[in-house]
Each structure stands twice: as C-alpha cells, then as structure tokens.
Amino acid sequence: MLKFDNVSKRYQETGEVLRDVSFHLRRGELAFLTGHSGAGKSTLLKLIAVMERCNKGSIFLDGENLSHAKEKHIPYLRRKMGFIYQDYKLLQDRTVFDNVALPLVIAGFGHQEVGRKVRAVLDKVGLTGKEKKFPLALSGGEQQRVGIARAVVNKPPIIIADEPTGNLDPDLSAEIMRLFENYQQVGVTVLIASHDISLISKMNHRVLKLDHGQLVTR
Amino acid sequence: MNKHPQKKRPQTREIKTPTYKPVKSDVRPNTVAGGGFIDKANAYRDLHAHALFSSLGRLVAEPFSSIMTIAVLAIAISLASGFYLVLVNAQQLTGNLEASTQISLFLKEEVSDNRAAKLLETIKSNPKVQQATLINREQGLEEFKTYSGFGSAVDSLKSNPLPIVIEVSPKNSLTNKDDLEALQHEFQQNEGVELAQLDMLWLERLQSIIALGGQAVSLLNLMLGLAVLLITANTIRLELHSRREEVIIAKLMGATHAFIRRPFLYAGAWMGFISGVAAWFIVTVLMLALRSSVEHLSRLYGGDFHLLFFSFGQTLQLIAIAIGLGVLGAWGVLIYQLQRTKPE
Numbered sequence: 119m120l121k122f123d124n125v126s127k128r129y130q131e132t133g134e135v136l137r138d139v140s141f142h143l144r145r146g147e148l149a150f151l152t153g154h155s156g157a158g159k160s161t162l163l164k165l166i167a168v169m170e171r172c173n174k175g176s177i178f179l180d181g182e183n184l185s186h187a188k189e190k191h192i193p194y195l196r197r198k199m200g201f202i203y204q205d206y207k208l209l210q211d212r213t214v215f216d217n218v219a220l221p222l223v224i225a226g227f228g229h230q231e232v233g234r235k236v237r238a239v240l241d242k243v244g245l246t247g248k249e250k251k252f253p254l255a256l257s258g259g260e261q262q263r264v265g266i267a268r269a270v271v272n273k274p275p276i277i278i279a280d281e282p283t284g285n286l287d288p289d290l291s292a293e294i295m296r297l298f299e300n301y302q303q304v305g306v307t308v309l310i311a312s313h314d315i316s317l318i319s320k321m322n323h324r325v326l327k328l329d330h331g332q333l334v335t336r
Numbered sequence: 337m338n339k340h341p342q343k344k345r346p347q348t349r350e351i352k353t354p355t356y357k358p359v360k361s362d363v364r365p366n367t368v369a370g371g372g373f374i375d376k377a378n379a380y381r382d383l384h385a386h387a388l389f390s391s392l393g394r395l396v397a398e399p400f401s402s403i404m405t406i407a408v409l410a411i412a413i414s415l416a417s418g419f420y421l422v423l424v425n426a427q428q429l430t431g432n433l434e435a436s437t438q439i440s441l442f443l444k445e446e447v448s449d450n451r452a453a454k455l456l457e458t459i460k461s462n463p464k465v466q467q468a469t470l471i472n473r474e475q476g477l478e479e480f481k482t483y484s485g486f487g488s489a490v491d492s493l494k495s496n497p498l499p500i501v502i503e504v505s506p507k508n509s510l511t512n513k514d515d516l517e518a519l520q521h522e523f524q525q526n527e528g529v530e531l532a533q534l535d536m537l538w539l540e541r542l543q544s545i546i547a548l549g550g551q552a553v554s555l556l557n558l559m560l561g562l563a564v565l566l567i568t569a570n571t572i573r574l575e576l577h578s579r580r581e582e583v584i585i586a587k588l589m590g591a592t593h594a595f596i597r598r599p600f601l602y603a604g605a606w607m608g609f610i611s612g613v614a615a616w617f618i619v620t621v622l623m624l625a626l627r628s629s630v631e632h633l634s635r636l637y638g639g640d641f642h643l644l645f646f647s648f649g650q651t652l653q654l655i656a657i658a659i660g661l662g663v664l665g666a667w668g669v670l671i672y673q674l675q676r677t678k679p680e
Contacts, residue, residue: 196588268589
C-alpha cells in the first residue's frame with residue numbers, strides 16, 4: 119500500500135533530513151513511526167502528503183509513484199489518504215457536520231450522499247447527535263474524533279496520523295488508538311507518528327523508528 | 337450505492353516490483369465521487385450554488401468593510417461610466433449641429449429689400465439648396481436684441497447697422513466639406529453678397545475637441561478599470577489571507593485549485609455586480625440632478641437636445657463589465673497566491 123524505496127530528503131538550510139529510508143506497509147497494516155524530535159518524522163509525513171518532494175528514491179502509494187506525480191494530480195492523490203493532526207485542524211466556524219463533510223464535498227458527492235456518509239461515520243466514532251455543534255464546544259477527545267471522522271469519511275485506503283494523541287490524556291489516547299485498530303481490521307492501512315513510547319509499547323504493532331534521518335527498526 | 341472502488345480489488349494485491357508508472361491512469365477514477373452523470377452534475381451545480389451564496393454571505397457578514405470596498409469600487413465605476421455618458425451626450429450634440437450646417441450670406445449694404453428677395457428666389461432654385469430664409473434688417477435687430485443681451489445698447493443706435501442676411505441650408509446630401517466650400521464659393525461670387533460664411537470651422541473645432549475628449553475618457557476609463565481590478569484583487573488577497581487555514585485544510589483534503597478558487601471568484605463577481613448596480617444609481621441620480629439645467633441651456637440655444645441616460649443595453653454592459661473586472665481581479669490574485677499558499 120505504502121512503499122518507500124531508498125528515499126532521501128535534503129533541505130538547503132538544514133542538510134539531509136532523511137537518508138535511504140525504505141519500508142513497505144501492507145494493506146491493513148498498522149504501524150507507528152517514532153523517533154526523537156528532529157529525526158525526520160514530519161518530513162516523512164510531508165513526503166507522503168506530497169507537500170514536499172524527495173530528492174532521491176521513490177514513494178509508492180497504492181502502486182502509484184508519488185515522487186513523479188504531476189502538480190495537477192496531487193489533489194486526487196491526497197483523496198486517497200486520510201490525515202489526522204495533533205491540533206485537529208478543524209474549521210472553527212463550521213459545524214461538526216460541515217467539517218466532516220468537507221472531503222466529500224471536495225470529491226463532488228451530492229448532498230444526500232454526503233449527509234448519509236457523514237452521519238454513518240459520526241455514528242462510528244461515537245459523535246452521534248453532535249453534528250450541529252461547533253468544534254470549540256467539544257472536548258479535546260471529541261474534537262480529535264471529528265478529525266478522525268473527517269479523515270475516514272471518504273474511505274481512503276490509508277490513514278496517516280501525526281501525533282494524534284499528543285494533546286490527550288492516556289485514557290482518551292487509548293480510546294483513539296482503539297478506533298484506529300478498528301479501521302485497521304477492516305483493511306485500512308494506518309501509519310501513526312507518535313513519541314508516546316508507553317502507549318506504543320502497550321500495543322502490539324509494527325514500529326518504524328527514525329534516528330537522525332535513518333530508519334533503525336522496520 | 338455504497339460500493340467503494342477499493343473493495344473491488346483483491347485484498348492480497350501487492351506491488352511486487354515497483355516500477356515507475358504514470359500517475360494519470362489510476363488516480364481519477366478512484367478518487368472522485370461515484371454515481372451517474374446526473375448525480376455528479378447535480379453535485380457540481382450544488383457546489384456552484386453554495387459558492388454563490390456563501391460568498392455573498394461572507395460579504396454580508398462583514399458589512400462595514402464590504403460597504404467600504406464596494407463604495408470605492410462604485411465611485412470608480414461611476415466616474416468611468418459618467419465620463420462615458422458625458423461623451424455620448426456631447427457626440428449627440430455635434431450630431432444635431434452637423435445636420436444644421438448653414439451658409440450665412442451677409443448682403444452688401446446697398447442691396448435693397450427687393451433685390452434681396454430676388455436673390456433669395458435664385459438661391460432657392462439652386463438644386464444644392466434645401467432651404468433659404470431671408471432675415472431683413474429689422475428682424476436681425478430684434479433677434480440681436482433678444483439673444484445678445486445688448487438690447488439697451490442697440491436702442492441707443494440711430495440707424496440699424498445690421499445687413500440683410502440670407503440663411504442657406506444646403507441639401508442634406510451635401511455633407512462633404514469640399515462640396516460645401518464650393519457652394520460657399522459660388523455664393524461669394526454673387527455681386528450682392530458681401531460675405532458668404534460657412535459655419536463649419538467652429539463645428540470642426542468642436543468635433544476635434546470632442547474627439548480629444550473621447551480619447552481622454554478612454555484613457556481615464558482604462559485607469560479607472562485598472563483601479564477597480566486592483567481594489568478587488570487586494571480585497572480578495574486579504575480575504576484569502578484571513579481564510580488561509582481553511583485553504584490549507586482544503587488542499588490537504590484533496591481540493592483542486594478550481595475548488596478553492598470558486599468561492600473567491602464568486603466573491604469578486606458579487607463585488608463587481610453590487611458596485612456596478614450602485615454606480616448605475618449614482619450616475620443616474622447625478623444626471624437627473626443635471627437634467628433641468630441642461631435642458632434649460634438647450635432651450636436657450638433653441639435646440640432640441642435631450643439628455644441621454646443609460647439604455648437598457650448599456651446598463652447590462654456596465655454591470656457585465658463590473659462583474660468581469662471583479663472576477664478578473666480575483667482571478668489574478670488567486671493564480672498568484674494559491675501557488676504560494678502551501679500546507680506547512
């Protein structure tokens with residue numbers, strides 16, 4: 119599903135951030151991406167989101183080479199990924215419903231289908247009845263569940279989460295992780311960047327550890 | 337209904353030897369909404385309708401800044417269209433005058449009324465002449481007293497100093513300047529005529545002044561159009577800046593530039609539309625305020641000059657140009673800014 123092939127990324131200002139990174143996440147696999155800050159985690163995620171291009175190597179998503187993707191195809195590639203952020207990145211002036219509906223509206227679904235899919239996914243993440251609320255009226259855990267609902271509503275084959283539990287207490291974090299496992303079990307590939315070692319060690323999943331831009335465990 | 341493209345594939349599918357594969361082939365079908373053509377068309381229409389109304393909603397949500405911007409736009413557009421209307425009216429004025437080209441024959445002082453009447457008959461029989469009227473000395477004096485404002489000064493004169501005048505209107509077909517001059521020359525040869533004056537020079541001058549005015553108005557309107565363009569562009573730039581977060585999130589969710597641009601383009605169109613309509617009102621009100629004075633002036637000159645307002649077609653044109661400038665201004669800034677608004 120996601121394959122890195124000798125990927126290197128160098129910035130003019132900071133030098134080489136990723137060096138010869140290779141790994142392969144299979145369909146339905148859940149993996150953690152860890153490493154000290156500055157190890158290159160966020161750069162790696164940016165490469166997947168095609169916010170940056172790698173200098174060397176290739177990245178394949180579902181058989182497509184991201185590193186050669188044309189500018190105008192990037193939006194369509196991004197629709198295959200569901201992104202989840204530490205700060206949720208919700209639109210504060212839109213309701214929960216509108217936030218979750220955004221990817222569907224972007225993909226061009228009609229409003230009946232949007233309504234049906236949004237209600238289904240809100241039900242799944244346990245936010246039934248909160249669709250008319252604004253994000254600020256929700257707790258941190260609930261906001262993150264809105265973020266997850268938005269990421270999965272268009273059924274992307276891969277979910278990429280950047281420190282999804284960074285702002286949450288351990289109980290809520292565990293709850294969010296269970297949600298990810300649910301999606302993994304139905305065949306979605308999940309990649310979670312996190313430095314919450316205790317949480318990671320409690321869960322029995324593959325760990326990709328970055329150290330100074332190099333992958334030390336795969 | 338709920339068939340997701342991914343599910344069609346066998347779960348065990350894997351990439352064995354990843355070779356470069358053109359992205360184009362596989363991307364689109366999986367990542368745009370399913371459903372038939374009608375569904376998609378409806379969804380597309382919904383998107384446009386939503387962009388249309390949400391952009392208006394945003395203008396209304398911040399009335400103060402919207403009104404300020406629209407007022408500036410409306411003033412610029414009303415200046416431009418006002419200049420244009422003044423020009424159109426001036427052209428109408430010279431059009432009226434052109435039809436009334438006249439040759440005035442000032443007769444020699446010794447010519448008697450009888451001889452003048454005979455001369456009038458010969459002139460009238462000239463095939464190039466449409467009409468000729470004789471103004472005798474007394475009529476001339478009366479006219480002079482009425483229109484010149486020197487009535488009392490004329491009263492103090494012992495004898496009438498004015499000559500007999502024959503006003504000749506050449507045939508309407510005679511619009512060529514050379515032909516008119518030939519006719520003037522022909523009259524000048526007549527021994528009773530002191531001076532045959534073709535009232536054309538001042539008309540030519542007026543026409544060239546108006547032509548110059550036309551050029552000036554075109555240049556001014558170009559500048560005002562540019563101003564409208566820049567004002568909209570700057571407003572949209574600020575709007576884009578304040579919605580940067582939203583733009584970045586939409587980009588990460590796979591929004592195309594067209595999707596992101598759409599509400600901003602509609603915002604530009606709304607600003608253009610509203611300020612175009614406002615400009616129409618401003619110009620029309622100003623013209624109404626001027627109408628009575630203009631028509632009074634026109635009556636003084638004995639003309640039948642009526643102030644021209646915007647026709648229906650011109651009104652549509654005005655609003656269309658305003659919308660076009662709004663969209664164009666928004667477009668320009670979006671092309672430039674969206675490339676730079678990259679997710680961080």
